Every structure is written in C-alpha cells, then in structure tokens.
Amino acid sequence: MKRLTGVFLLLIGFVISSKGQQTIGTYLGDESALYAATKQVNQFFRRFNSEEDLKGNRIYKGSKHFRNPKTRRKYLKVLFDNETSQINADAKNGFIAQVTNGASPFFLDFHGGEWFAEVRTKFLYHGKEETAILFMELQEEKVGSKWVIKNVYFEPFVKLFEKEKENKEKFLHPLSHELAFMNLQRIFSDKSEVEEYTANDFRPDHLSLFLFEIKRSSLEFKSVTDLTFHFFQADNWYFELKEFNRSGYNTGWLIANLVKANEQEKDLLRKYIYFENR
Amino acid sequence: MKSLYKILFVILLSSSIQVNLFAQDEVSPERKQAIDSLALEKVKDLGKYISIIGNKDTEFSEANRVIERALELFADGSQMGVSSLSRPDVKYYGVREYFERLMALNYDRVTIQWFNIQYISDLERQPDGKYVGVITIYQRFQGESDDGLKYMDTTKKDITIYVERKETQIGGRIIGFWDVLLGDIRVTETTT
Structure with missing residues (x-):
C-alpha cells in the first residue's frame, strides 16, 4: 500500500509540474498522462538515473538533486510496464534495491555498451x-x-x-584430392543441397x-x-525496454521484461536473442 | 518573431566568440538551454506553417511560398515517418511531399492545437562533429469541411534537431555561432 502511495504521489508530481512548463501556442487541456509517459529512451535513461526533475528538465552533476537515491527509488517503480508484462514483484524489488544500493549504486550509461x-x-x-x-x-x-x-x-x-542433422549420403569422399576434386562438378550441379558439403561449424553470415x-x-x-532494446549493463540483471502506446499513466518506454542472470546466463540470453541457439 | 530570433542569435553568438567550440565535446547547460529555445521556436514556426498550408482559405501561391519557408527549417533530405493506430507500418514522405499532400487535403478549417508539454533530449555528438537531439511534442490536428466532415487525430511528434557550429565574417572578424536545423520527424498517432 505504501508503495502504491509512493507511485501515486510521483504521478501527482508529474501533473503538478505541468504548470511550470513554458508555453508555445494554442493549448489543449489535461496533459497529465503525457507528463507521466516516458516519452523518449533518453528520458528512460534520465529517470532511471534520476538526472531530471519532474518537469523533464535536466539535472546536472553538481546539483544536490543529481542522481538522488530517494528520487531514484520512486522513479524506478514507474519505469516498469505494470499492465501487461507481469514482471515478478520480487525480481522488481530486488532489482531496484540493487541498482539504488547506497554503497555501489548502478547507473545506466548511454555510451557504456552492453x-x-x-x-x-x-x-x-x-x-x-x-x-x-x-x-x-x-x-x-x-x-x-x-x-x-x-x-x-x-x-x-x-x-x-538448413542442413540435414544426420547426413550420411552427401559428402566428398576422403580421397577426392587424388582426383583433383573432380567430384565438385557433381555437388555444384545440385544447388539446393550444396550446404551439405560444408564443415560442421559452418554458420552462414x-x-x-x-x-x-x-x-x-x-x-x-x-x-x-x-x-x-536489450540491456545487459547491470550486474546479474537483464532487462528489455519497449514502448507502450496506450491510455493511462503507465505508458511510453518501459521495462517489459526483467530477468536475474549471471554472466553465463547472459551469454545464453544474448545467443537466444540473436537466434543462435533456438 | 524575427526580433526573438535576433535576440537568441545574439545570445548564442556572444556566448561563443572566445571559445573554440569545435574542440569541445560537451555543450554547457547554459548553451544547451539557448539551443533548446531556438529549436523550440523553429518547431513552433513549423506548426504555424502547417496550419497555413492545410487551410483552404490560403491562396495556392501563398501556400507554396509558405512551403518554401517551411522547407528552410529543415536539413536537406529530411523525411516524415508517419504511422497510425490502425496502420502501425511507417509510411515515409519527403518533407516537401508531406507539405504538398497537406495542401491537397483542402480542409475548410485546419486547427492545430498543442499539448502544453515538450520533451527535449540531451545533445549527442555525431561522427561529422554536429550535435543531434530530439524534441518530442504532442499535437491535435483537426480538419473540418463546410459539409460537416471532420478528421481529428492526436500525434506524438519526435523531431530531430541538428545543431552545428558555424562561422561567419562580420566586419573582418570571424565570429562563431550555433545553427539549428530540423531533421527527420517521426509521427505516431496516440490514444490521448
């Protein structure tokens, strides 16, 4: 309940903050949902790290509000897709606790790779x-x-x-070299199965x-x-970022999947995403 | 409007005379703010031009003149990528083609309303030395014909801005300034 109140207060914050924006034309009314939306991936990074205020203005290094751990904990809760993705609550809380850990907090780095x-x-x-x-x-x-x-x-x-799993018929026999590989003529005449004559570790690029x-x-x-987007930057965590274009306050670029994974598991995940081990 | 541009131009100019900014990787927060304002002005102008181009009351020659003005806001080769809720595939238009299609719509009344919100990204440096950013705005477009036909949509517009350091010679002195141009625009229909 306390957690829900926190999220609600943050959303209220987004709504109140709309009054402080500069004006640029003929305006429409309620834009509270647009304030709550994580409108760009850039904003996801800033909210994740707590590098912007409720109005979306950048907070720079040197300000006492820069990467404020208290604000981060609030922001992070609303950076998950809470409507469709069904991310495990324990995983979510564990992730937030780790990345906001006082001794060694984790921040997303746009140029940090991974x-x-x-x-x-x-x-x-x-x-x-x-x-x-x-x-x-x-x-x-x-x-x-x-x-x-x-x-x-x-x-x-x-x-x-696609190669046959058990190919016992299509091969160049081990003494082909003695005939200056004249049997190549036969394999290249049947275009459809030419891959059968490649090495076991052949992977087409x-x-x-x-x-x-x-x-x-x-x-x-x-x-x-x-x-x-696939993020592997945080130690022992992988998460997926997607854009949710829908009504309400839980919209925009949000974490759609979160998995606890060590380095070995991350490698497997990467291969899975790249379709290498499916 | 022109005077506002002049003021911003002078602010950008005066804040940059003594520093060799080509060698500088980070844009200072103060300069970033000035660049953001200039970019927002251009975005606002674009909104005005779209209203004029899409309005049936606008003479053909005037609409074409406004299209030329609007095109001056953009970097060469900029495109609009448009998708709707019913058709998520992105349709690509050159900016001129987009304006010409808008002119051909021929509504009796075109209203473009803005949501009181804009989000401006950080500026990132490209390999050619220019900076690039994205401004996100939300607009409601309403086209109405005298026979009562109405079209309305709300779109999120993610607008690329290119920020380039340029130099000009004034009174024999080489003076640097920041130039802002609009680039590709991604238009997504939203449920708001």
Missing part, C-alpha cells in the same frame, strides 16, 4: 513481404558515436541453409548475405514495425 536494439522491419524479398530483424549497436567513433547494424536475422536465409541481396536489388526496405 545494450543494443532489436529492430523488426519489413522488406520485399523477390517481391514477397518478409520480416527482417536487425540488431543495432551504438558504436563509439573518434568524434561522437553512431548506430551500426551488427547482425541480422532473416528467416528465408535460415531455410535456405546473414548480414553479408543480406547486404548482398540489397545491393542486387532483391531486397527492398518497406518499414520499421517494432523496436525493442
């Missing part, structure tokens, strides 16, 4: 609509930074390179194939359809 974006997109592939999942990372440069495509998952490529198909004009970008 987080990436999963961008669902729609492409036309040989005229047919297909989903491509792009994995994007923020890359630091000599000057500034930029988002780069780190990986891609494209279902048609998976099907194209989807990104290279993807770029090749784009350059050949076989793939045509249509639209972005969904966006998720």
Whole structure:
C-alpha cells in the first residue's frame, strides 16, 4: 500500500509540474498522462538515473538533486510496464534495491555498451513481404558515436541453409584430392543441397548475405514495425525496454521484461536473442 | 518573431566568440538551454506553417511560398515517418511531399492545437562533429469541411534537431555561432 502511495504521489508530481512548463501556442487541456509517459529512451535513461526533475528538465552533476537515491527509488517503480508484462514483484524489488544500493549504486550509461536494439522491419524479398530483424549497436567513433547494424536475422536465409542433422549420403569422399576434386562438378550441379558439403561449424553470415541481396536489388526496405532494446549493463540483471502506446499513466518506454542472470546466463540470453541457439 | 530570433542569435553568438567550440565535446547547460529555445521556436514556426498550408482559405501561391519557408527549417533530405493506430507500418514522405499532400487535403478549417508539454533530449555528438537531439511534442490536428466532415487525430511528434557550429565574417572578424536545423520527424498517432 505504501508503495502504491509512493507511485501515486510521483504521478501527482508529474501533473503538478505541468504548470511550470513554458508555453508555445494554442493549448489543449489535461496533459497529465503525457507528463507521466516516458516519452523518449533518453528520458528512460534520465529517470532511471534520476538526472531530471519532474518537469523533464535536466539535472546536472553538481546539483544536490543529481542522481538522488530517494528520487531514484520512486522513479524506478514507474519505469516498469505494470499492465501487461507481469514482471515478478520480487525480481522488481530486488532489482531496484540493487541498482539504488547506497554503497555501489548502478547507473545506466548511454555510451557504456552492453545494450543494443532489436529492430523488426519489413522488406520485399523477390517481391514477397518478409520480416527482417536487425540488431543495432551504438558504436563509439573518434568524434561522437553512431548506430551500426551488427547482425541480422532473416528467416528465408535460415531455410535456405538448413542442413540435414544426420547426413550420411552427401559428402566428398576422403580421397577426392587424388582426383583433383573432380567430384565438385557433381555437388555444384545440385544447388539446393550444396550446404551439405560444408564443415560442421559452418554458420552462414546473414548480414553479408543480406547486404548482398540489397545491393542486387532483391531486397527492398518497406518499414520499421517494432523496436525493442536489450540491456545487459547491470550486474546479474537483464532487462528489455519497449514502448507502450496506450491510455493511462503507465505508458511510453518501459521495462517489459526483467530477468536475474549471471554472466553465463547472459551469454545464453544474448545467443537466444540473436537466434543462435533456438 | 524575427526580433526573438535576433535576440537568441545574439545570445548564442556572444556566448561563443572566445571559445573554440569545435574542440569541445560537451555543450554547457547554459548553451544547451539557448539551443533548446531556438529549436523550440523553429518547431513552433513549423506548426504555424502547417496550419497555413492545410487551410483552404490560403491562396495556392501563398501556400507554396509558405512551403518554401517551411522547407528552410529543415536539413536537406529530411523525411516524415508517419504511422497510425490502425496502420502501425511507417509510411515515409519527403518533407516537401508531406507539405504538398497537406495542401491537397483542402480542409475548410485546419486547427492545430498543442499539448502544453515538450520533451527535449540531451545533445549527442555525431561522427561529422554536429550535435543531434530530439524534441518530442504532442499535437491535435483537426480538419473540418463546410459539409460537416471532420478528421481529428492526436500525434506524438519526435523531431530531430541538428545543431552545428558555424562561422561567419562580420566586419573582418570571424565570429562563431550555433545553427539549428530540423531533421527527420517521426509521427505516431496516440490514444490521448
């Protein structure tokens, strides 16, 4: 109950703060829900770290309000999707306790790595609509930074390179070299199963194939359809950030999934997200 | 409006004469505030231009003149990415195309109302040295025809701003100033 009161007071704070905003035109009435919404990923970072006031103004290092642990605990409670994601209450409380721990608090770092974006997109592939999942990372440069495509998952490529689990028929026999590999002629004549003649550890590089198909004009970008961020920055925790476009006060960029995970489990999670161990 | 621009221009100019800001990575809080104000003014101008362009009472030649003015606010090649609640796929328009489509809508009355809220991100540096930020605003668009037909939506607009350090020569002296241009705009229909 006490917790709920805290969240309510924070929301009231957002509403009251709206009176202090500068005005820029003809205005509409109640915008309390818009104040409560976490409107940008940037705002998620600031609220997570308690680096902005209730009006959304940046609090800079040196101010007594900068990263205030008390405010952080309040902010963090409203940064979870409390309507659909059903995040375990114990996990949530454990996470908040750890990241606001007085001795060694954890703060999200935009340039700290260990987080990436999963961008669902729609492409036309040989005229047919297909989903491509792009994995994007923020890359630091000599000057500034930029988002780069780190990986891609494209279902048609998976099907194209699916190898038989127990292949006992399609192989190049161990004395092929004595005939100067003349039997290559046979394997390349059957295009559909050429992957069977590759090494056991062969994994097609989807990104290279993807770029090749784009350059050949076989793939045509249509639209972005969904966006998720995966955060691995906090010790022993993984969380997922998504945007919730709905009515009410629990909207915008919110934590949609939270998992306690050690480094080994994080590696497994990363592979799972990248479709490497599914 | 022009005088306000002048004041902001002078503030930005005077606060930056003696410092070589190309070498500087962080924008100070004071300068960030001045840049935010300038960017918000541009966003506000854009709202006004959209009202004029979308209004049937606006002469064709005047609407085209306003489109040219509106385009001056944007960096070259900027796009609008629009999605609605019923159609989540993003539809992409060049800014000129977006304005021309708006002009073609031909409502008898167009009202653009703002929610009294805007959120301005931090400025991040790009590899080309420019800074980039995002301003989020909420608007309600209402188009009404004399025959009673009405279209209304509320949208969240995430507007890219590019902030660039430039130099100009005044009276033989090279003076630096900050230039703000609008970039891509993501328009999302909301339930508000």
